Amino acid sequence: GENVEQHPSTLSVQEGDSAVIKCTYSDSASNYFPWYKQELGKRPQLIIDIRSNVGEKKDQRIAVTLNKTAKHFSLHITETQPEDSAVYFCAVPGGATNKLIFGTGTLLAVQP
Amino acid sequence: SQTIHQWPATLVQPVGSPLSLECTVEGTSNPNLYWYRQAAGRGLQLLFYSVGIGQISSEVPQNLSASRPQDRQFILSSKKLLLSDSGFYLCAWRAGTASYEQYFGPGTRLTVT
Numbered sequence: 001g002e003n004v005e006q007h008p009s010t011l012s013v014q015e016g017d018s019a020v021i022k023c024t025y026s027d028s029a030s031n032y033f034p035w036y037k038q039e040l041g042k043r044p045q046l047i048i049d050i051r052s053n054v055g056e057k058k059d060q061r062i063a064v065t066l067n068k069t070a071k072h073f074s075l076h077i078t079e080t081q082p083e084d085s086a087v088y089f090c091a092v093p094g095g096a097t098n099k100l101i102f103g104t105g106t107l108l109a110v111q112p
Numbered sequence: 113s114q115t116i117h118q119w120p121a122t123l124v125q126p127v128g129s130p131l132s133l134e135c136t137v138e139g140t141s142n143p144n145l146y147w148y149r150q151a152a153g154r155g156l157q158l159l160f161y162s163v164g165i166g167q168i169s170s171e172v173p174q175n176l177s178a179s180r181p182q183d184r185q186f187i188l189s190s191k192k193l194l195l196s197d198s199g200f201y202l203c204a205w206r207a208g209t210a211s212y213e214q215y216f217g218p219g220t221r222l223t224v225t
Contacts, residue, residue: 032212043202043216044156089156097144097163097209102156 002027002094006103013080014111021106023090024072033066033073034100036089044089048075080110114139118203118217125224131176131190133220135203138184145186146204146214147178156202162186163209198224 003026013019023033034049050057050064050073057064061080066073077084087107091100115138125131137143147159158171160178168178175194179187186203203217 034212034214041221043219046213046215049213091214093212097161097169098212099144099146099158099161100212100214102158104155 002030002092002101004090004092004101004103006090006106008106009104010107010109012109012111015080015082017080019075019077019080019084019108019110021075021088021090021108022072023074023092023103024070025092026071027092027094028068028071030071030092030094032093032098033064034091035062035064035075036091036102038087038089038105040086077108080108082110082112084108085110114205114215116203116205116215116217118201118220120220121218122221123223125193125222127195127224128192131188131193131197131222133188133201133203133222135186135188135217136184137205140184140205140207142183142208144206144208145180146206147186147188148202148204148216150200150202152199160188193224195224198222 006023031052035047036044037047038044048059048062048064050066061078063076087105089105090103094101117136144163146161148156149159162168162180165180176190201220204214206214
């Protein structure tokens with residue numbers, strides 16, 4: 001079945017720096033790659049996603065890039081702000097019903 | 113627009129007591145529904161999912177069960193809670209198997225004492 005690995009598990013950056021989180025997956029047929037942000041005590045929120053026919057997608061300070069050949073995709077956050085501090089999860093669909101398989105999460109801390 | 117509700121928001125229950133958590137979705141029909149559990153500081157563990165009324169798939173063997181008595185209602189139950197059942201329970205929905213975007217409910221924080 002599909003397997004997702006997410007790195008790093010924790011990431012600390014200074015305010016204004018960039019942050020990059022990477023996920024690798026195993027099923028080359030995967031065609032949808034979302035990222036979720038979970039603030040402390042809150043629900044995970046879908047913040048950006050990309051389909052396999054696109055190499056990059058941007059939304060203001062966040063972007064997702066996809067390398068289908070290498071089977072990995074990354075979340076890029078530029079000009080980080082303290083409110084970006086959260087746990088970020090990647091996911092890929094797997095199984096007969098395309099249920100999302102989540103990565104183990106990355107705790108991002110933005111130091112003011 | 114679609115909305116997902118969960119209740120209660122918080123719950124404190126003694127070991128051995130029963131549990132019933134409810135999730136309802138508005139504004140869509142025949143959604144795929146999911147129950148996740150998140151232990152403190154940990155990842156998202158998929159417990160159950162349902163692609164239709166009465167159809168439940170279990171991901172992890174445990175003392176929990178799920179039911180879907182109506183199209184937009186998903187219930188998580190236990191007959192006897194364990195300390196290890198403490199956690200943040202999240203319900204989620206998708207528009208269907210062919211739709212990928214998945215959205216989470218506000219969650220129920222369960223503490224078993």
